[in-house]
Structures are given as structure tokens and as C-alpha cells.
Amino acid sequence: MVAGIAWQEIGGQWAGWTTASTRSGSDGGWLPWTPENLPIDRLASPPDETSFGPIAIQVRRGAEVLGYDPENLTEGQRDTIEAALQDPGQNIFIASEYLKTLKEESGFANAPAEEMTREQRQELAARYNGRPYWQNDQTQAYGRGFDRNLDDARGAIK
Template sequence: MANLPQAKDGYWDPPSSDQEKKNWIAANREIIQAAARNSGLPADMVAGIAWQEIGGQYGWMDDLTDTAREQADAPWGLSPVSPENLPWRVGGTPDETSFGPIAIQVRRGAEVLGYDPDNLTEHQRSVVEESLQDPGQNIFIASEYLAQLKAESEFVDVPAEEMTPAQYQELAARYNGGPYWEGSDAQAYGRGFDNDLSNAREAMR
């Protein structure tokens, strides 16, 4: 990161239109390219995931979600509900909270950074959250997570420059759904990725 341009935010002040998404990707083009090279992925694959994820919600909303989940999960039992039973999008465990302009769950970020997601200390969790919230580090972590997902696929040995459109779409579905990537929601995400990929590629030129 030291030799790369300062990353443009997109988390605390997320894009609200397609043009703003293009501007964000274009402003972070060099970081996206460097992250993709580091992970052995096509740069437009990383850019396409960025297109899908940026502008999802404001960073402060993730902070509120995380706080609600942590309080519901607290050992002192002040909350009558469990984190999973919280209403609407707030439901879920603390380590399922997503952070960053390219949204990534804490547990996935922990895996990329070399921590055991099932045994995170408070300090480690803080490091993961801060890393995900930093736009430059966030891009690198998202790219490496995509590389981990590719390593779990049947096209693990396919070079970046030889990946097919179907493999791009499958990797996007894996990013969204993890082990449930073949489910309807993840498949819809993959189709959305494919439909918007030309926009992401245009922003990378």
C-alpha cells in the first residue's frame, strides 16, 4: 500500500449512482490492479465485485448493526433475544457483520488476515474491523478472499487471463453465498455481477 495512491473512500460516503460507482472504481484503479495481481485474479473480476458491493449502506449503519449484535450476544444476558433473532437485517452473529466499501464479513476478513475466526480475541477482531474499513486494505482483502474462493472451485488451476464468463459468474456467486453459492440468492447475485461487468470494465480503462 505504501507505493500506491491514497484510496478513495466509499464506505462512510458511499456512491449513490452508477456514475459515482464508476468514479470510485476509476479513482481506485491502481489499487484494484495491484490487489488483483497480488491474488492472481483478473482485475475486472475484483472491479466487478466492487461494483456490486459499494454503496450498499453507510458505514455507520454497519457499526450500529455490529453494536446491536454484540449486545445481544453479550454473556451478561441483558438482551432477551439472540443475535440471530434480531429483526430485519440486524439479525446475525457479530462475526457475520460486514464492513468496508467492498462488504466483507468479519469472519471472512479474519481468515484472509490469518486469524482463526472461531477464536478471535477482542484485539484481533478490532484489527480485522479497522482493516476492512480502510478502503485500500479492504480492496486487497476482498481480492484475496476471492482468490480463496477460486481455490475451492473446479477452475482453481485456470490462469486469470483464461477464466471464462461462466467462471467469473460462479466466482461472484461464491463471493455472495459462500458454501451456499448454488442457492437462488447467490445465483441472482452472480447474474447481476455479469450484467454489470461491462460498467466495471469501463471504469477500469
């Protein structure tokens, strides 16, 4: 699951630091836009919805995994989470723990990972991408893309 999510997230994703830096520049008056009016949706989204790291994961999801209250993060906590998400080892740990949480919320929580069905893996990928909106068309497409690329992801880690 982790390899498949990593494969899915790396393809075509902006680095979180690019988004954060652009947002910071607009906030500081260095760019002609305010953060709310940045020209690209991802840049204009709230900072805690910015994804960081090799397995792109949002700051707010990282906060949940690391035991912080995502609704009340201090700047110091946010900086700590962003740094953790940008470290490959910590990023993999956080993404793995997040997947574990999502699996526990599913109807197949007790299924051993190696015995999950194709549909269950697709659902878990969609949950990763869209929690709590994992059933919408965009997140379902993410789950199908995960499934299509799973063999390539498995081959990449051999």
C-alpha cells in the same frame, strides 16, 4: 473480478459501521431491542457475519485471510479486522485474497484470470457472495448480477 465484486457490493449496501453501531446500541441498552431481536435480519445476524468496507466482506472472511481463527476471535482481533476492512486499500487486498482462495477451491483453479469464461466468473462471484452456499438461488442471482454489471465496473476503473 475485484472491480465487478466492488460494483456489485456497493449497490444498495448499508455501511458496516451502521450495522455495528446499531447492534452495539441495542447490546448496550440504548435501543429498545436486544441484538437477537433487532428489526432487520442483517442487524440481527452474528457480528462476524457483518460486512465492512467498500468491497463488503464479512469479519469472519477477513479473519481467515488475515490468518486469525474466525471461531475464536478476541474483541481486539475483531476490532483490528474491522479497521482493516474499512480501510479501502486493505479492504481491496483482503477481498482479492479471498477471491484467490475461492478460485483455488473451484474446478477452474488453474485457469488464468484473463481466460476465465463468463460462467466461471459468475461462479466465482456467487462463491464470493455465498460460500459455502454458492449454488443456492440467491447467490446465483448475485453471480448473474455481477455478470450484467461487469462492463460498467470495467468502465468505472478506466
